[in-house]
Amino acid sequence: MNKYIVSIPLESSFSFTECLWFLNRNFDDCLHTIYSDRVRKPLFINGKLILTDIFQKSDQLFIEIISGDFDESDAPLIQEYISEWFDLNRDITPFYRLLSKDPRFSYMNQEFAGLRLIGIPDLFEALCWGIIGQQINLTFAYKLKRRLVEKYGTHMTFENEEYHIFPTCEALARVDPEELRAMQFSAKKAEYLIGLAGIFVKKKLSKEILTALPDFLSRQKALTSVKGIGIWTANYALMKSLKEQSCIPYGDAGLMQALFSHQVIETKKDTQPINRFFRDFAGWESYLVFYLWRSLAKK
DNA sequence: CTCCAGGGCAAAT
DNA sequence: ATTTGCCATGGA
Structure with missing residues (x-):
């Protein structure tokens, strides 16, 4: 078959490397495969199975259809899926301004630079x-x-x-x-x-x-x-699937661990100060939660 | 051995 | 209204 490639323009505040690193962290996810500079993922589009390789070249993300029955009319749905997966339609520089104001989190600006909320x-x-x-x-x-x-x-x-x-x-x-x-x-x-x-x-x-x-x-x-x-699963899904920006997955063990290690709370079961803490990140609560989860993964 | 992980529900206070 | 016991399993 011919090789089809769909492309999506990227902003400068996006790092494919950081996103791939997150997808590949410590766990065995059966829904995608990471190669050195690309991720391979099957998609179900317009009732058809296609296999895609996703990679970055300069300021564009390319989706190469390497197998399956594809035609041009599938391209918009593929672009939409990938854009949602990597949260491409968002300017995250306001979030970085908030992070830089807090000495406990300002390091994330550099360490996780360009990481998007993987959906x-x-x-x-x-x-x-x-x-x-x-x-x-x-x-x-x-x-x-x-x-x-x-x-x-x-x-x-x-x-x-x-x-x-x-x-x-x-x-x-x-x-x-x-x-x-x-x-x-x-x-x-x-x-x-x-x-x-x-x-x-x-x-x-x-x-x-x-x-x-x-x-x-x-x-x-x-x-x-x-x-x-419950409240945790609801907020998790709203964050990951609908890209709601103010989701706090109350009760999340990883979140509590990260808040503890960043000296936001005294003990891991100290749930009281959470809402007050997140007030400074209004509109970016989901992103902060995601970056805190990211901070738990070992290099 | 015990405790706890990206909780939620139903039963018991 | 708030707290407690239980669930399945594996790694620390």
Whole structure:
């Protein structure tokens, strides 16, 4: 087949290297593969599977379609997906001005320069990932995700490697909870995931429905009314999928750890000063949370 | 061995 | 209204 390439112009405050580093940090994510200077990811676009290689050249991000049935009319959706994934449509220089005002965080300006809030454009995937990750350590969470994806997701093969897509809600809705139990999901998580899938199948919830709601609070409420989605998962999904800018995932163990190590709080369970602390970062709470998570990863 | 990880729910105060 | 017990597993 011919090689198709889609491109997206970049601003100077973007670092592909930092984004790749985050995607590749300490964990085994089954939904993308990092090579030295590019990331390979399968996408489900207009009902078709395509495999993409994403890399930077000067001031543009290139998406090369290396396999699958692609035509020109797919380009806008691909651009949209990648832009959301890497949060390309945002000027983050105001955030850096806020960071530089606080001696505890000003180092992030240089160390993480150009890192964008890496998203999960698909809302169903973001919510499932949130539920999977509840309470357990991330190594185990990624292991569970891999089992789920490899069993119920679709995949494509390229040069003897398999590239996986997150399962659709239709596929998960018909799973027997006992199957997930056998894969070491807790009984509750199995029930939550299958229940959530059913809600998506019935179109009672979708990214479009959520986006159409009038404000942050009503979106939060729509999510927390679902069994298995509490305030943490709701805010996590709103941050990662809808790119809401003022999400504080209350109760997050990693956030508390990072606030402790940056001397914002005295002990890891000291939840009181959080709201007051975040007031100085109004409009950039999500970004600060993301950068604090980034600070937890070991070089 | 115990404790705790990118929580949430239902039952018990 | 707020707190407590439980969940699944693995690494520290």
